[in-house]
Amino acid sequence: MQVIEIRVSLATDAAAIALVRRESWHAAYAGIIAAPIIDRATALGGGAADPPPYRRTLVAEAGEHPAVVGYASFGPERSVASPAPGPLTADGMAGRVGELYALYVAPAWWSAGVGRALMGSVLTALRADGYGRAVLWVLADNRRARRFYERAGFSTDGGSNILAGLGGVEEVRYARELPGEPLPD
Numbered sequence: 001m002q003v004i005e006i007r008v009s010l011a012t013d014a015a016a017i018a019l020v021r022r023e024s025w026h027a028a029y030a031g032i033i034a035a036p037i038i039d040r041a042t043a044l045g046g047g048a049a050d051p052p053p054y055r056r057t058l059v060a061e062a063g064e065h066p067a068v069v070g071y072a073s074f075g076p077e078r079s080v081a082s083p084a085p086g087p088l089t090a091d092g093m094a095g096r097v098g099e100l101y102a103l104y105v106a107p108a109w110w111s112a113g114v115g116r117a118l119m120g121s122v123l124t125a126l127r128a129d130g131y132g133r134a135v136l137w138v139l140a141d142n143r144r145a146r147r148f149y150e151r152a153g154f155s156t157d158g159g160s161n162i163l164a165g166l167g168g169v170e171e172v173r174y175a176r177e178l179p180g181e182p183l184p185d
Contacts, residue, residue, distance in 0.1 A: 002062050004114055006121045009057040009071065016068035017059065018042070020106050027107040032141045037167050054088070055101065058121050060114045070105035072118040074098060074126060077135055080161045091133075098131035098178075119152050127178045134178055137161065140170040149174050 009017065022042040029038055051057070051073070060070035076092030077099040091097035100122055105114045126134050136154065138145050159173030 002112055004069075004112075004117045005061045005066065006058050006117055007061065009059045013057075013059050013068055013071075017057070017071045020068060020071055021102075021104050023106050024104040027110075028142060028145065029139065032139055033166050033169055041166065056125065058118060058125075060105070060109075060118050062109065062112070062114060069109040070103075070114040070118055072103040072122050073101045074122050075101065076131075080137070080159075095130050097133045097135060098126035098129065100134060100136040103136075115148060116152075119148075123152075123178060132178055133175060135159075135173055135175045137171045137173055140172050146172075146174075152176070 025033075025038045025042050026035070033041075052075075054075040055073050056075055057071055057073040059068045061067060062069045075098065076095070077089045077097040078092060078101070079087045079089050089097065092099065100119075103115060103118055103122070105118070123134065134154075135157070136149060137159075138149060140160070154174035154176045156172055157175040161171050161173075163169050163171055
């Protein structure tokens with residue numbers, strides 16, 4: 001059994017996170033998003049290099065010589081009405097709904113517990129931050145990811161969005177309640 005350590009990401013993790021993102025996008029989205037679009041979307045630099053201040057990122061380290069093999073970013077729920085996810089929703093600003101923005105694991109580490117460990121840490125952090133509900137967006141045709149999120153207690157809630165910048169693929173929204181005491185209004 002591999003030891004997986006989850007920790008808060010550091011600025012020095014940026015290159016490793018970018019590599020995990022690129023490798024996982026090519027593996028997970030092959031046949032869903034055209035390779036040139038994946039290459040453009042995962043090019044080094046871009047928005048991931050300058051995250052908004054409300055975004056938190058965790059990394060998973062594993063292996064004989066521990067290295068970053070996965071990451072997850074999360075924070076308050078964002079609006080999808082803008083061209084790029086940006087402004088926070090009223091529920092996000094009020095601390096009622098948190099969002100898992102990204103969860104990616106290097107393909108060599110798929111089915112090794114890395115994703116589950118990251119998901120557990122994200123849900124724990126969201127609940128500790130006072131959120132009573134969590135949402136995420138996943139490509140409609142990404143069956144593997146959808147099964148993963150469903151096993152983590154998420155279910156579709158009817159939200160959908162077309163990602164024109166990724167070739168017109170559809171994403172669907174998943175949600176789940178977070179365990180714990182109800183939050184005051």
